[in-house]
Amino acid sequence: xxxxxxxxxxxxxxxxxxxxxxxxxxxxxxxxxxxxxxxxxxxxxxxxxxxxxxxxxxxxxxxxxxxxxxxxxxxxxxxxxxxxxxxxxxxxxxxxxxxxxxxxxxxxxxxxxxxxxxxxxxxxxxxxxxxxxxxxxxxxxxxxxxxxxxxxxxxxxxxxxxxxxxxxxxxxxxxxxxxxxxxxxxxxxxxxxxxxxxxxxxxxxxxxxxxxxxxxxxxxxxxxxxxxxxxxxxxxxxxxxxxx
Ligand code: URA
Numbered sequence: 001x002x003x004x005x006x007x008x009x010x011x012x013x014x015x016x017x018x019x020x021x022x023x024x025x026x027x028x029x030x031x032x033x034x035x036x037x038x039x040x041x042x043x044x045x046x047x048x049x050x051x052x053x054x055x056x057x058x059x060x061x062x063x064x065x066x067x068x069x070x071x072x073x074x075x076x077x078x079x080x081x082x083x084x085x086x087x088x089x090x091x092x093x094x095x096x097x098x099x100x101x102x103x104x105x106x107x108x109x110x111x112x113x114x115x116x117x118x119x120x121x122x123x124x125x126x127x128x129x130x131x132x133x134x135x136x137x138x139x140x141x142x143x144x145x146x147x148x149x150x151x152x153x154x155x156x157x158x159x160x161x162x163x164x165x166x167x168x169x170x171x172x173x174x175x176x177x178x179x180x181x182x183x184x185x186x187x188x189x190x191x192x193x194x195x196x197x198x199x200x201x202x203x204x205x206x207x208x209x210x211x212x213x214x215x216x217x218x219x220x221x222x223x224x225x226x227x228x229x230x231x232x233x234x235x236x237x238x239x240x241x242x243x244x
Pocket of ligand 1: 093094096099104110111132208
């Protein structure tokens with residue numbers, strides 16, 4: 001067979017497939033790169049600029065938020081940062097002291113470890129999107145409370161809805177329990193893939209926990225390898241590169 005014949009066959013097959021879709025009442029194909037469209041199942045797929053714009057709109061909607069009591073002690077709302085068109089999103093718990101000062105997620109000690117983990121995957125922070133369950137720092141970094149999580153939940157869900165990542169890696173108990181709507185322990189939930197609204201959720205331990213419990217870094221590396229496999233990333237780096 002020559003190339004011309006191959007191409008003609010591909011065109012013929014494509015035509016037949018499109019006619020078949022038309023017969024089965026499919027009116028349009030889901031958006032590929034560069035277009036905002038509604039897919040068959042009603043999901044909206046945003047193009048790159050639209051995603052950035054939608055995220056800005058969502059941030060504007062948060063405004064000078066006083067939906068829960070955390071506004072009293074905050075310096076900055078920590079909305080999220082990274083690539084809105086990513087296939088991989090990380091969700092942490094809430095801003096700490098350094099994040100509150102800089103207005104960016106994961107820029108303190110735990111953030112340095114998260115950066116290390118991301119780079120051990122062969123990618124950078126600019127390739128992923130990072131957000132938190134709650135967007136304001138709780139006093140003395142205490143755990144987020146139910147009312148605070150409920151007040152912030154629509155904004156995290158909004159971010160996920162806009163970005164539509166293939167995988168969300170939830171960091172620690174609060175992110176995992178919030179996104180999986182469960183009270184189960186992180187130690188029971190990690191090590192497996194979960195599915196929610198067409199998105200794969202991979203829970204793992206929080207980097208701040210790892211700073212206190214370095215022996216569990218190898219478990220996190222197992223979770224990260226699962227994500228890399230799912231994304232088709234090759235394992236070039238060694239476990240020790242995220243465990244130092
Ligand atoms: N811990 C978190 O959960 N999020 C941050 O942004 C920083 C530390």
